[in-house]
Amino acid sequence: MPLELSQVTDPSDFKQIMPVDYDAWQTPYNPQLKHFRPNLPTRAESIAYATAKNTKKLLENDPNRFYLKVTDTDTHVVVGCATWVINQMNENGDGKTEAYWHPEGSEEREFAECFIDGLWGFLAERVTRKHMDLHSIVVHPSHRNRGAGRMLVRWGTNKADELGIETVISSLPSARGAYERSGFGCIEVIPPSPRLKKRLDELEGEGKGFKWRELLEEDLSGWLMWRPVGRDWIEGEDVAPWKS
Incomplete structure (x- = not known):
């Protein structure tokens, strides 16, 4: 069952892609996802939301954004x-997030905005040059260990080499090994923003903060992965430019 990678140019492709995206993020569970997307009641509603959002972005024809899919050529099923x-x-480093996907005035919205701004701020302090940035990647649980993930990552690193720029990934802890096998160095832990704990202390001082404490019980850390221009990371020799 050969796999084929192609760039997404037709919005109708998202009808196949977004169910894969939804199911893949559940296994293993990603505790960060709820802060970037609305927590909708059903799988169908979540898929419809993601389909509409990505269709809109694709139709903007941004020359710096690339949607990719991997298809099983025997079954014509999208697998990643x-x-x-x-x-x-870092396009988000100086901005202020508006987590419009959460109800206005809700603890979830304030938490998401604080978490995302802390993440972008952490990255912006380090990655100050033009680079390839992996915004998302998934492979359906039923099709893992077939090479689809490596194909998707390698497309990005090849594009970066073509452009003469570095590649950066903000990785979940569970994905670190896969990125290392794809030529990335693991630079440092991305911790949850200290602003989250500070705000929790403030809320608890007001007799609030139960929801925040519940959200902070999950592991929201990650790994900052980096690949130099033109080749894979060499352990013991390479140092990220902001660490040298």
Whole structure:
């Protein structure tokens, strides 16, 4: 059952891609996802939301954003997908997140905004040059260990080499090994923003904060992965530019 990688150019492809995206993020469970997307009641609603959002972005024809899919050529089933972005520096580093996907005034919204701003701020302090940025990647649980993930990652690193730029990934702890096998160095832990704990202390001082404490019980850390221009990371020789 050969696999084929292609760039997504037709919005109708998201009808196949988004169910894969939804199911893949559940196994293993990703505790960060609820802060980037609305927590909708059903799988169907979640898929519809993601389909509409990604269709809108695709139709914007941003030359720096690339949607990819991997298809099983025997069954014509999409088994994995990824989004790569050419980031001029860190496009979110100086902004203020508005987590519109959560109800206005809710603890979930404030938490998401604080968490995301802390993540972007951490990355922006380090990655200050134009680079390839992996925004998302998934492979359906039923099709893992077939090489689809490596195909999606290698497309991005090949594009980065073509452009003469570095590649950066903010990785979940569970994915670190896969990225290392794809030529990335594991630079440092991305911790949850200290602002989260500070705000929790403030809320508890007001007799609030139960929801925040519940959300902070989950592991929201990650790994900052980096690959130099033109080749894979060499352990013991390479140092990320912001660490040298």
